[in-house]
Amino acid sequence: MGLRTGDQYVEGLRNRKHVKVYVMGKRVEDVTTNLFMKPSLLSFKATFDAAFQEDTRDLARAYSPFINEEINRFVHIHQGPQDLVAKVKLLRALSHKTGSCFQRCVGWDGLNTMYIITGKLAEKGKPVYRERFLKYLEEVQRRDLALAGAMTDARGVRSLRPHEQPNPDAYVRVVEERDDGIIVRGAKANITGVALVDEVIVMPTRAMTEKDAPYAVAFAVPLDSPGVTVVVGRQINDVRKAEGDIDGLPYMSHHEGLIIFEDVFVPWDRVFLYQEWQWAGPLVEVFSAFHRQGYAGCKSGLGDVIIGAAYNLAKQIGVADKPNIVDKLTEMVFLNESMYSAGLAASWEGKKLLKDGGWWVNPMYANVTKHLVSRFPYEISRLSHDIAGGIIGTAPSEFDLKNSEIRQLVEKYLQGVPEFTAEDRLRMLRLLENVSVSVGFLIESVHGAGSPAAQKIVFSRLYDFQGAEAVAKRLARMRGPEPPGTPEPHKKSDVEK
Amino acid sequence: MGLRTGDQYVEGLRNRKHVKVYVMGKRVEDVTTNLFMKPSLLSFKATFDAAFQEDTRDLARAYSPFINEEINRFVHIHQGPQDLVAKVKLLRALSHKTGSCFQRCVGWDGLNTMYIITGKLAEKGKPVYRERFLKYLEEVQRRDLALAGAMTDARGVRSLRPHEQPNPDAYVRVVEERDDGIIVRGAKANITGVALVDEVIVMPTRAMTEKDAPYAVAFAVPLDSPGVTVVVGRQINDVRKAEGDIDGLPYMSHHEGLIIFEDVFVPWDRVFLYQEWQWAGPLVEVFSAFHRQGYAGCKSGLGDVIIGAAYNLAKQIGVADKPNIVDKLTEMVFLNESMYSAGLAASWEGKKLLKDGGWWVNPMYANVTKHLVSRFPYEISRLSHDIAGGIIGTAPSEFDLKNSEIRQLVEKYLQGVPEFTAEDRLRMLRLLENVSVSVGFLIESVHGAGSPAAQKIVFSRLYDFQGAEAVAKRLARMRGPEPPGTPEPHKKSDVEK
Amino acid sequence: MGLRTGDQYVEGLRNRKHVKVYVMGKRVEDVTTNLFMKPSLLSFKATFDAAFQEDTRDLARAYSPFINEEINRFVHIHQGPQDLVAKVKLLRALSHKTGSCFQRCVGWDGLNTMYIITGKLAEKGKPVYRERFLKYLEEVQRRDLALAGAMTDARGVRSLRPHEQPNPDAYVRVVEERDDGIIVRGAKANITGVALVDEVIVMPTRAMTEKDAPYAVAFAVPLDSPGVTVVVGRQINDVRKAEGDIDGLPYMSHHEGLIIFEDVFVPWDRVFLYQEWQWAGPLVEVFSAFHRQGYAGCKSGLGDVIIGAAYNLAKQIGVADKPNIVDKLTEMVFLNESMYSAGLAASWEGKKLLKDGGWWVNPMYANVTKHLVSRFPYEISRLSHDIAGGIIGTAPSEFDLKNSEIRQLVEKYLQGVPEFTAEDRLRMLRLLENVSVSVGFLIESVHGAGSPAAQKIVFSRLYDFQGAEAVAKRLARMRGPEPPGTPEPHKKSDVEK
C-alpha cells in the first residue's frame, strides 16, 4: 500500500461500511458526493495529492523508520527538528493549494502525541501501551489513513471536573471493561474534518484527578464502528459553497463536527491509555504544543492568500502603489511573518522527550505562536477589508453577471482599471470574502488547539518568574543571599521532568 | 399623512410602479415578499415602528418647524445639539431592536447635508437650490418617505478624476440639460437599503475641479423612475437567512446594492446642486461627518447585542464570573463605550453652519468616532468569539436539533449548565455568529461613511499642527518671534470658513 | 481677597509658618527658592496666572454662587454641564502653557466631591458635614487657596482591609476623638503637588466595612499644621531640571510626594466625614470619576505639545510631508482626540446628584476617558520617538553646544534643513524628551485617579449586562418570558441610587 493519491483516499471513504453522518439534519449516505461536504472533501484530498505534486512532493513525504518506507508526512513521527520545521513549511504550502484548513493536522499531532506518551509510559515501566500503539502506527502508515484527532469533550459545566458533572457523559468515559476491550460513551465536539476520515484517535482533553480515572482514556476507532454518530456543524457561508462557479463552488473549505460514542466497543489493542489519570495532563500538554506550533504554517498560508487577494484587488482599482496601501500590505506581511517565525522557532528549538527520539516542539514558542495566531488574523482580515474597499461587502452575485439583461451594466460599473474585467474583480472579492471571514481563519485561530486563556496558563507555568526575579534582585543589589548566576529563562514542562 | 407605521411603509413599497430590482441574478417583482430581502425589510421597517413603540417613541419622533408637525426623526432636520445627541441615542436603541443596520441613516444624513449646502449657497446669493430643496423636504416629511442616500460612485480607476476616467460614466454625471430638467447617467455603489426605499438622494462623492463640473450634481428621484436599475449585493451568510427559525430566519439584516442610472430624467425641482463644482468638496465633508457621527450609535448598539450574547453564552457554560471572562467582557464594554462617547462629543459639540440653523456635528470628533469604529468592532468580535468558545464555529444546524433520530444526542451534548437547553445555546450562538461576522458590524464599520484613510486626511486638515508647533516652540524657548497665546487645537473646516 | 496672581500664590507659600518638607533627603526651608522644586512651582503658578492672561482668562474664571464673586475656576463648584466642559477645555489649554501636570486638579476634584458627599449626607438627614464644608469652601474660594487632594493611603498589604493590616496606620485613621476635634495618624502617598499647597484635603481611598469606621474620615488641614511631614518623590530626569537653559531649566514639571500625619489635630469644623463608613465607597466613586474625566484635558494638552514637537522635528530634517510621517502624525492626533472626546462626553452627559445642584460627570464616559488615557499616551510617546529619530536618545548636552572647542562641530552636524539651527534642534529634542518620557505623561496616565483595573471594575458595575442579555435573548427569540423593551445600557452608580 503506502502513499495514497487523493482519489484513492476518496475511494477509501466510499468503502467505509456504515458511517452515520448527519449534515443539516439529514443522514448522508455518501459524504463523497454531498455538495455541502464537497469543499471540505477537496481540501482534505489535497493532503494526499500534495505527495504527488511537483511543488510539494518533497515536503509532503517522509521516510518512516517504523515501516522502512516513504510515507505521507501527515502520518509521520518527527525524527528531529528538521521534521518539525518541515511540518510548518508543508502546512503553509498546503494552505496555498486549498485556501482553507485541510483538516489532517489533528490526527497527525495525535499520532506524535501518543508516540511520546506511550513511550514515556514504557520508560516508566509500562510498555503495553507503546506496544499497542506502535502496531497501530505501522498500520496507519502502511494504509496512509486519514485520521481525525478528537480531544475537546462536550464538557457540560466548565467549572466542574469530569466526575463532578451532572451529565456523567459530558466527558468521554469507559462505561464497561471487558475481556476483549472497553466500552466507551460520550461525545467530542469541534472535531475538525471528522466526517471525512477513516479513523479517529480519541484523547482526554484536560488534566485529571484520581476520581476521574474512567475518563483518562485514549484510543482509536474506525469511523464506521457501531455506535459512532457524526453531526456536521455549520459554518459561515456554508450553503453558498454549493452555488455557481464564482460565489461558492470553487472554494475549498473545511468542516468540524460533533462525534458521539454511544457505547462503542474498543478492542484492547486500540486502547493507548486507560485509567492512567496522571498522564492526562502531560498528554494534553504535548498535544496542544504540537498543534499550536502547526498554526504558524496553515494560518500564515491563509495570510498569504489574503495578502495576495488584497494586493490584486488594489491593482484592479489602480492603487497598489499608493503609500497608504503599501503601508497596509506590509503591515499584513509583518503580522503574517510574525506568526510564522514563532512557529519556526518552536520547531528548530524542538526537544527530544524519549531516550530514543520522541521529538517535541519547544512549548514556550509553540504557545507564543498560537497566542499570536489568536490575535493577528482578525487584524489581517480587517486590513484586507480596508484595502479591498466597501465592495467586499456589497458585490453582486455571479448570477447578476450571468443575467443577460443586466450583465453589461454590472460589467461596466464593476470594472476598475482596463486590464481587469468585472468578473476578475468579482472572483477575487469572493475569494477574499470566503477566506477572510471564514471559521478557518477567524474562529479556529482563536480556539483551535486551545483558547487564548490556555496559552496564558502555559506562559505562567513555563516562564521562570523566580529566575527573572533573581536577576532583578541582583541588579537592584537587594539584600539577602546573592542569587546564583543567570537563570534559565524557561522552566521545564511536566512532561520533560 | 405624517408618521407612517412599518406596515404602511411596506404597503408603500408595494405600490411603487415598476422598480427594476435584481436579486441573485433574478428580477424581483415584489421585494416585500422576497425571502432574500425579508431580513432587510424587517430591519428597515423597524425605523417606522419605533415611532409607535413605547420604549423608543420619544426618541424616534421630532417636531418639524418646516411642516409644523410631529415627524419621524429619520426625516428631521437637526435643530440643535440635543437633536444630534438624540440621533446617536436613537440609533443605539434601534440596533437593539434589529441586531443589524436599519439602513435609513444615509438618506437622513443626506437630507441634513443638502439642507446645509443649499443653505450655504443661498447665503452666497444662489437661493434657487434651497427653494427647491425645502419644497422637497416638506414632501419627504409629510409623506414620511424612506430614502436612500447615494454617494459612492463606481469610480473606475481610483487615481483619476471623474473627467479623466476611461469610462466617462464611472462617476454619475449630467449627459443632457433640458428645459424641464436634466438627464443623468452613471452608477452608485454600496448603497445601503437601496431596494427598499421610496426615493434616493444622489450626491457627489468627492471634491471636484472645474473640468468635473458635469459630475457636480445632486438630486433626488423616486426609485421607480424610468432608467433606474438596482442590483442587490450579496452578504456573508445571506442565503442562510431564508432557512428555518433558528439558523437564519429570525435575524434581521441589511442589504446594499448597486444603483444604475441609464439616462434618467430629473426635473429641475429635484436638482439640488448642478455644476457648482466648488461645493462638491464641502458637501462630502458635511455628509461624511454626519454619517461618521452616527456610527457611534448603531455600532455600539450592535456591540451591546454582542456583549449580551457573549455574556449569556458564558452563563450557559457556567463561566460568566471567571476573572478572565469578566476581563474580556469589560474590555468589550470599554471598546464599545469609547465609540459611543466620541459620538456624543461630536454631537454635543455640534456647530451651527447657517445663520438660521443648519446644525452640524463637530467634524473632528465625528471623524474620531468613525476611526474608532473602523478598528474596535473587529476586536469586539474577536473577544466575543473567545468567550463563546470554539462551538461558535462548529455548532450543528437547527435541523439536527429537529431530527428525531439524533435530537436527543444533540440536546444531551450541547447543553451546558442545567438552566439552559441545547436549543437556548444554539439560538444564542447563531445570533452571535450572525451579528459578529456580519457585513454590518465588520465591513461597514471599516468603509461606511468613508474608509479609514479618509478620516486620516480629515485629521491632517482639521488639526492645527502649526498651532501645536507654536506651543512646543514656546515651551522649548526656541528663538524667533514669540508665538501668540494658546492656539486653538482645531482648524475650521472648509464649510465653516 | 478673591483671585490671586501667580506671584501672590508664591508669596503665600513663603508665608507658611513651619512646613516640614524633605527633598532628596534634606529639609527644605523655603520651597519657593529650591531649584529642585522650581519647575513644579512654575507649573502650579500657571494655574493662577491663567486667570489673568488674555487667552485663558474666560476659561480660568467662574462665578461662585457661594461667595457671589468671580473666582479662579480651580476652586469652583460645577454648576452644570457647561462647567464640566469648561474644566476639560481649561486643562487642555493649561497644559499648553506648562507642558506638564499643573497639580491643582486633585484639590479641585476633592472640593466638588466633598460638596456632593456632604450634600448627600444632608439630604439623608445629617446636615452637619455640609454646614462645615460650605464654610470651608467659602474660605477656600475667598482666599483662592492652592489645595492638594490626598486620597491614596500607604496601604501596606493590598489584599487586607484597613482594620486587618499588620501596620494599623497603613491607612489614615482617627486615633483619638477630642471635644474640639480629632487626632489623625497615617500617610497618603503619590500626592500631586503636595509640597506647594496651602492646604490639603484628605479623603478615604476605598470602600469600607463597619470595622474600618475609624478609617472613614475626610478632613482638611493647612500644610503647616504640626505633625505634618512631606517627603517629595523623585521623578524621571528630576535633577536635570536644575541644569542650564536648554537641557532642563526651561521646562516645567510637577512633583508628587508622601505626606505623613503624625498625630495631627483637626478641629471639628474641618472634619467633613467621620465614621460614616458606608459613604467611603460613594466618595471614592464620585472623586475618581471627576478626576478621570479631567485627564481628557491635561493629557490631550500634553499630547498637543508632543505632536507639535514631533511635527517641528520632522520639519527640521525635511520630512514633515512624507506619507509615513504624516500617517504617524495623524495617528497621534487620532489617539489624542479620542481621549479628549471621551472627556467631553463625560462632561456634557453630566448628572445632577443633589436636589439643588451637585453636578457630577457621567461616570461611564469618565472611566472610558481614563482607560483610554491609561493606554494611548505610551503609543503617542512611541510614535513621537519614531518621528524624532534616534537622536532623541543620543543628542549632546547644551554644554557641548556652548563649549567653544566643539561648538562648531556640533552645530555643523546637528543641523538638518538650513532654516533651523542645531540649537533649535536641541531645544526641541529636549522638550520632547522631557514631556514624552515624563512621569506626568506616562506613569500618571496609568495610575492617576486609579489604576486601569479600577476602571475595569467600574465598567463591570455600570454596564447593564443583564439588559444587554435581554436584548440578545429577544433577538435570538430565546424561550421564556419576553424581556421588556429596550433596556438602559448603563446602570446607576451607588451614589445615584
Next chain:
Amino acid sequence: MGLRTGDQYVEGLRNRKHVKVYVMGKRVEDVTTNLFMKPSLLSFKATFDAAFQEDTRDLARAYSPFINEEINRFVHIHQGPQDLVAKVKLLRALSHKTGSCFQRCVGWDGLNTMYIITGKLAEKGKPVYRERFLKYLEEVQRRDLALAGAMTDARGVRSLRPHEQPNPDAYVRVVEERDDGIIVRGAKANITGVALVDEVIVMPTRAMTEKDAPYAVAFAVPLDSPGVTVVVGRQINDVRKAEGDIDGLPYMSHHEGLIIFEDVFVPWDRVFLYQEWQWAGPLVEVFSAFHRQGYAGCKSGLGDVIIGAAYNLAKQIGVADKPNIVDKLTEMVFLNESMYSAGLAASWEGKKLLKDGGWWVNPMYANVTKHLVSRFPYEISRLSHDIAGGIIGTAPSEFDLKNSEIRQLVEKYLQGVPEFTAEDRLRMLRLLENVSVSVGFLIESVHGAGSPAAQKIVFSRLYDFQGAEAVAKRLARMRGPEPPGTPEPHKKSDVEK
C-alpha cells in the same frame, strides 16, 4: 593575547594615547574614572567578563578558524546557524548581567558584515578588500578589541542624497586620496558605546548612486587617531547615575555619541570599501539584518529584568497571585518571548552568502524581530508600570531613607508585606524605573538598527506579492494562464542574488 578580562579591557582604554572625548561639554581625559561614564563602562566590561564567568563562559566563547584560538564571541565570525543562535542567547544572558545595552554588538555585526561584503567582492574578482579585512580581523580577534560600529551619518536634509546635501560633509566621505591611504571627513551619529572602544568600524548608511561614490567608504580606525572627536550624548536619568547607591549608582547603562572625523587619515590596509557605490546598499542590508536579529536577545533580556522586577514588586505588596496581575505578567511574557522567538527563527533559518561560509541571518525574520521590538517594549513598559503602582513615579529618594529624621517614617509607610523592607521596595522600584524608561529599552528599540519605516521597506521588498497574488488567482480560478505551482513566499535579497 587572546581573551581579555574586563579589567584588561579597562586597562586598555587607559592606555589609549590621546582620545578627544567630551561629556556634558567638558573634555574628559580618562573616561575610565569619569562618574558619568561609569555605568556604561561597567556594562561594556561585562562583555569581557562573561567569557570567564561560569554561567556564560560557554556562550561567550567561540573557536576562531582564522587564528585557531578560542576567542570572545563578540569578535567571532559566525560559522553556521548554531553561531547565530548562540548570539541571541548570549545577548539575552548578558542583559541579565547588565540590565542595559552592553554596546558591543554593533562592532561585532560590523565585522560579520564586512566579512561578507569583502568576501562577495572577492568572489566578483576584487580580492583586495578581503585580504585587508582578514588581516584586520585577525588582529581584532588576537587583541580581543572593543569595537564600535559607526553607520548613521549626520544626514542633514533627509530627502537629499549624500552628494546633493547643502553640507557636503553631512555624510562621511573621502576628501583626499593619498598613496598611503585616504583622508575622511564627516560625522556619525547615535554611535553606541563610542567613547569606550579601542577602534571604530565605519560603514556607509544607505544605498548610493554613482555620484555618491566618495561617500561609499568603509574603514576602521583606532579611536585615538588624530582628528577624531567624540561627543557623548545625554540620556534619560543620566546624571542620576552618579548618585548614592540606590537611586543611581548600582545600575549599569549605556551611552551613545557623535563621532566626528576632521580629515582623519586611514591607511589603505584599513580601507575595506572605497568607491564601490553599488555595494553600499547590500552592505546596509547585510548589517541591518544582523543587528535587527540581535535585538531579539538583548531586548528580551531587558524584558526579563522588567518582568522580574514587576513580579517582585507585586509580591512586595501581596498581589502577585491576583488574576489581573497574573494576566498582565503573562502578557508581558508573551510579548517578550514573541520578540525572542522571531530572533531564533532569523538565526536558525540563516543563510550562507559566500561559497566558503559567510553566514547571514534570514533577513525576513530578522526584520520581523526588529519590527516587533519597535512596538512591544513600550507595551511591556506600560504593563510594568501598571503592576508596580503609582509609586513607580513618586517614590522618595534613597537620601530620604538615609536621613535619620525621617527614615523611620519612610520605612513605615513604604513597606508592603512584612517579608520585604522599605529599602527592598525602593531598590526594586529604582531598578524598574531605570530600565523601563531607559533609552536602551525604549528609544533604541524604536530606532536601533533602523527605524520602523526601514523594516517596512524590507517587508515590501522581500515578500513575494506577485507570488501571493498568483496563489490567490489560482484559488479564485481567475482567467488567464494558470500561474505555476506554489511560489516561494519570500524573494531573495539583493545580496543573495
